[in-house]
Amino acid sequence: MIPDIAICHHGEFADLGELVRLKHAQGLTVSLCVPVLNEEDTIGEVIRCLKASLHDDTPLLDEVAVVDSGSSDRTREVAAAAGAEVYLASEILPECGPARGKGENIWKATARLKGDIICFVDGDVRNMHPRFVYGPLGILLTRSGVVYAKGFYDRPHAAVELGLRPAGGGRVTEALVRPLFSLFYPALAGFVQPLAGEYAARRSVLERIPMPTGYGIETALLLDIYRIHGTEGLAQCDLDERIHRHQDTASLGRMSFSILQAFLRRTQADGVLAAPGVLPEIYRSFVREDGVMRLNETRIEDFERPPLLEVPGYVR
Template identity: 45%
Template structure:
């Protein structure tokens, strides 16, 4: 298996610099493929506007690589929708997509519904909380899909600095690097990846061991693949899509591209615990369909009386079916 992973890394692991923009534009013209970029957003007014403006300037105005830029707002209480619209994005509210089906909280829910809001042959997902954003996050991962017809699913890979205490969007003190870890802790931002996702993949899906950032929120895929995959509604969506893509199209149809450094808002330890539980559940469900260990997670916080108080949260246990099975989607594309 190690030899298979090494062969895959040599054939399906690239840098964004390997495909210059003029080559991508030529491939896009020759193949006729259209590209949609989706930003799922919840209370991201501080960053979403810059991301939208950068994509519109670099990849829509200066170089026509992206045909459609959609921000799907999942119930923001700040000015996320207004800022995204002012920057030039098409803004759609999650609840307005497939309204007959009540929405549930979760990033995967937003990504699944976004297939109804877009038309591109290639769909590229980008998180809306990125700082110091570069348009190579989009062009880098879209590139292999435009130039290589065998590639169907591409993940971004990058350094994920954890940041320092006091940084904007940085971690809380209890979540900061320990002594000797170095300023910025360049490789320590993916804590759930290293503690949960990577061990799960190496033990149960060793073919996927070569993915540097299996949980990263920046990836692109052909619509023809995405519409055939179930979407976990919550934090497990990235791992679920990666595993299901492997089983649907095979390892050689998957790829990754190095886009540099990813800086974003880090979550506190308890939020990471809930994320880890959802990811474990997503993996467990794929290992033994229909059996859940315990779809709840109890965490503890110190209360006003000085003691520890339990707080129990549900772990995402719902998945949306492949979009191609949804009548509204089939009717839209038939029309």
């Protein structure tokens, strides 16, 4: 029998005035980060929705920010026009050298933003609603022992288009992450959607753990926080329905490669599963060109950023 991971519903935290009262009573500040890369079609509405409801009308959020990996479209301009503070990841802690990826954005956001609690949402959500923030955040404001709260949701469009269970995880979750957790970290198999991009975490936890620069970030956060705090420090929140774009199969293969790198580094550190000292960086797949099947090799240069408390620029 695996230990239960607490599950709440966003409706439990819909009284925003009460959440503001709890925030002030505990002397906390709260930041929101939207990590992005080429999200000009959706980022404007995401920011307008969350900033109006949770910052301007009700002072639950103390800052609303976008951290960008280096978009080639108008993502940064659209986000700024909608009212977000916009940061280019490469300009935060530049002495640490360059990197691109979702994990890099999370690491840089933790370094730059001021909140005692940092909330994250993805920038490609097409039905953005304040519940995507106040649901996970509400758990942290009402349960002092929880340090990391993650959202889950129904995906009706994915169910129709991709043949998935509406409330299940995405393709990478069901084909890769859930089997890995079931085999090696069964307590974490209790997360409905371990790769969901909507979550809230206490800064005191985020600054203590290493972070992969790429798509392994969500898996790494779960494993590292579980190691420190156990299931008692983790929770999840039902956010009802989420609509977002879906990536093609080739992209999911590269994502899975990054997730496996992060997973294997942590199983080795935990003594759960042996892994090579240096993991390969080449992801191999096949494409058909001019009627011929050809091997395609892609270098995926994800690496681990150290805990921020070990970074002199952050400590200063």
